[in-house]
Amino acid sequence: MAFFPTLRRAATLMLTPEKTISKSPNTWRSIRAIILSSWFNVLLVFIPISWALNFALPNQHSLIFVVSFLAIIPLAKLLAYATDELSIRVGQTLAGLLNATLGNAVELIVSIIALTKCELTIVQSSLVGSILSNLLLVLGMCFFAGGMRFSEQGFGQSAVQLNSSLLTISVIAVLLPGAFQMALQGQSSYDKPSTDSNILKTSHGVAIILLFIYGSYLVFQMFSHKALYSDSGEHVQQTKGYEGQNPWLQLRHYHRKIVKSPRPTGDEEAAFNPTVPTEGADLERESASMEDTDSVIESYMSVPVSLGLLVGVTVLVAVTAEFLVDSISGLTASGAIGKEFVAVILLPIVGNAAEHVTAVTVSVKDKLTLSLGVAVGSSIQIALFVIPLMVTLAWIMGKQLTLLFDPLESIVLFLSVITVNYVVQDGKSNWLEGMILICLYLILAVTFWFYPGTTGIFLC
Known part of the structure; x- marks a missing residue:
């Protein structure tokens, strides 16, 4: 899930704390807002279906997995919605902390449940897959969608470079335990139990240091250098439209001529091509609407209803995720689909699908800095x-989970971070860069489809 659950209002709150908040709606209006908040709510029907299948047909693992998979997607969206509503009530600082803490709640819940069931491989693989999904698929789709409207889109280069450095540090932390083990394997005095114990202790120490770095990052982002994460200012590269007519619009016109449809009007053309100036459809007006220039931030839910939704959805996610994790072993036992593909590719889609749509929508409206905040x-x-x-x-539960990840996952993570770092280093993006990232993700998906994975090094 995204770092900013609902980008528009979360960004408004973080960047313009002087705005006032509207009066809380009553309970009925709050419930109505929940129901109409997203078309993803249609998928809520799969929650009781997944529960019924789990108890009535416990051996139908494939069916349970698919239905539970679909059930968690709207729950992830509602969890983000409840977090956003609470964040606008607690002030700027706590809003950022709340969004940061609950931003990846689905992934965290799935990982905790898998950990309690001693599915250590699923824990590691799903978290690596979540990073890959955000860095390659989401970011690539944002670049590609924005590039279909703008020739080049600019974003805050300083903040993105700093974020790339933080990702590089985390990748180093994942690679070091593997290097630790490989360096000792060739020695005649190699003692596997002693080495495994040292790797486990090393992982505990490194984990504490990484948590400290993350805390420092929050302070940097929310207090000392929060201006760097704004979507406007001198640090943001200027967005450029296409010279002449948008080539994507020309393809659209060509398709319409084939089906003998009338040529689009000036307003319709300008809605897709920012280089065509027409009355009522200029970019500045659209940008102003995205920044929400009104002095009042509208609240859609009351605080009690928001808290109730947050607690209720968390419980539903926990129960449904348990059914999902339980079905993975049965799903992969037939050999038709590998556990690595499920953990690295499919599971991250559950927690990220709802926010992917939001990130792409915002990138089309030239708010790429906020899209980067998601990815x-x-x-x-x-x-x-x-x-x-x-x-x-x-460590607290007495289970031997380490930072020694699957070798292929570690290498893929390193190469993906390096690729993204090269793509964003100039502070500009275009559609081809987005396509490159998407295609790289598809390459990884094909690779993990055939990759059987390695046996877990540590057992519970």
């Missing part, structure tokens, strides 16, 4: 907070 910010949270937190929780 890169969420990846940082997984790498510097969720992963070391899971290692620490496993």
Whole structure:
């Protein structure tokens, strides 16, 4: 899930704290707002279906997995919605902390349940997959969608470079235990139990350091250098429209000529091509509407209803995620689909699907800095907070979860971070860069489809 659950109003609150908040609606209006908050709510029907299947047909693992998979998607969206509503009531500082803490709640819940069931491989693989999904798929879709409207889109280069450095640190922390083990394996005095024990102790120490880095990152972002994360200012590169007519619009016109449809009007053309100036459809007016220039931030839910929704959805996610995790072993036992593909590719889609739509929508409206807050910010949270937190929780629970990840996953994570760092280093994006990231993610998906994975090094 995204670092900012609902980008528009979360950004409004973080960047313009002087705005007032509207009066809380009554309970009925709050419930009505929940029901109409997103079309994803249609998928809520799969919650009772998944529960019924789990108890009535416990051996139908494939069916339970698919239905539970679909049931968690709207729950992730509602969890983000409840978090956003609470964040606008608690002030700027606590809003950022609340969004940061609950931003990846679904991934955290799934990982904790898998940890309690001693599915250590699923814990590690799903968290790596979440980072890959955000860095490659989400960011690539944002660049591609924005590039279909703008020739080049600019964003805050300083903040993105800093975020790339943080991701690099987290990747180093994942690679070092593997290097630790490989360096000692060739020695005649190699003692596997002693080495495994040292790797476990090393992981505990590194996890605490990573948590400290994440805390420092929050202070940097919310207090000392919060201006760097604004979507406007001297640090943000200027967005450029296409010279002449938008080539994507020309393709659209060509398709319409084939089906003998009338040529689009000036307003319709300008809505897709920012280089065509027409009355009532200029970019500045659209940007102003996105920044919410009104002096009042509208609240859709009361605080009690928001808290109730947050607690209720968390419970539903926990129960449904338990059914999902339980069905993975049965799903992969037939060999038709591998556990690595499920954990690295499919599970991250559950927690991120709802916010992917929001990030892409905002990037089309030239708010790419906020889209980066979703993709890169969420990846940082997984790498510097969720992963070391899971290692620490496993330490407390007496389970041997380490930072020694699957070798292929570690290499893929390193190469993905390096690729993204090259793509964003100039502070500009275009559609081809987005396509490159998407295609790289598809390459990884094909690879993990055939990759059987390695046997867990540590057991519960």
